[in-house]
Amino acid sequence: MTGPAPGVGDLDSASSAPLHPAAREVLLAALDRGYADPRRLHRAGREARLLLDNAREATADALGVRADEVTFTPTGTHAVHLGLLGLVRGSRRGDTVVHSAVEHSAVRHAVAWGARAAEVGVRGDGRVHDGDLVEAAASPEVGVVALQSANHEVGTVQPVGELELPNDVPLFTDACASMGRLPLPSGWAAAAGSAHKWGGPAAVGVLLVRKRARWRNPFPGDDRIDERSTGFENVPAVLAAAAALQAVVAERDEVNTRHHALIDVVRRRVAAEVPDVEVVGDPVRRLPHLVTFSCLYVDGEALVTELDRRGFGIASGSACTASTLTPSHVLEAMGVLTHGNVRLSLQRDASRADVDAFCDVLPGLVAEIRARVGM
Amino acid sequence: MSGPDVALELDCRDLPCPMPVIELARHLGDVEVGELLAVVAHDPAAAVDVPAWCRMKAQDYVGEDLADDGAPRYVVRRLG
Structure with missing residues (x-):
């Protein structure tokens, strides 16, 4: 190989991080072992299923959630779309989403596509006016509140775990900017992360849906092991993403x-x-x-x-x-x-x-x- | 049009970011302290950057209105 080592001078990890060393070996091994359809009952299928289950358990363990709350998605953006719009679809109230003015464009696009927006402003340092957010959430037409864990452009951590939302309004948190680096905040019904931001491979998103959350699939379903996921699982990539996440949390x-x-x-x-x-x-x-x-x-x-x-x-x-x-x-x-x-x-x-x-x-x-x- | 009594209006309609703010800085000294200076710009960044410039350079951001042709105009009062 010629040229400088990958990553040298790259001061843009928030856009994407190189593959974590802990993920590389796992990925290479899983490329050979995890190619099969995890739904199949033959040996190769069982092997892929084992790796997929391992990835889910390792991810849940690293994030402090239950394994059945973890869904792997094709990207972090897709996890945001699925998580947020699934809460909107499951809402017993209206379809308005109260969100901060500094959410990632994935949240804004999802809301523009499948809900109505009520935007809440931020302070000069980027922190949401949380009093306004809670107040806006009380309106009967509001189905979901969306607040990022931390801002992807300026780094400001949002008061996700401190929000006292009116009774049954669920909270979606886009945790893509912080997942792995910071512990997950509390209080959310659904959350999203993106593996290439913590040193996992690209094209692995993580959707978390709380066991008790009213979440309904906003997109066409599929017949996979995980009822929230769609399409053939990239088992080697999700296993490598889980390995990277464990390593990032450990260090x-x-x-x-x-x-x-x-x-x-x-x-x-x-x-x-x-x-x-x-x-x-x-x-x-x-x-x-x-x-x-x-x-x-x-x-x-x-x-x-x-x-x-x-x-x-x-x-x-x-x-x-x-x-x-x-x-x-x-x-x-x-x-x-x-x-x-x-x-x-x-x-x-x-x-x-x-x-x-x-x-x-x-x-x-x-x-x-x-x-x-x-x- | 009616509106604030602007001493100098800068035509930055066709200038890209950050030229409208640069023009504003260049011409601040062309108006007296207390007078109004305006910059007309289609650049969408100007709506944020002119008030931010005023804050950073301790000038008074008066507000946004429209130039005679309807283009966005940002009005600044020179404080020093």
């Missing part, structure tokens, strides 16, 4: 402590060394590995491109870098600067040298891009 005390301190360094150095910059999101109650900031008078696309030329891969919520050509709805809802935006998220093995290298390069680059427009 998260060490990794989170290191990441949290490294992000503190980035927050402090960027604010001190780059003029006219806004570092956003809750500085303390946040995802350990992620920070977002915006640089005044800087073209986000130019910043992404120039950082990439110097070996740093980052994401941006600026309009010019988005497929939609509109600024990030998260930054917009927070009322913070949307241009010149950088979202930096650490990969598992990130070190002080990695973040210092980024912080060393950034001020000069920002100055150079500003100079192009005479600022």
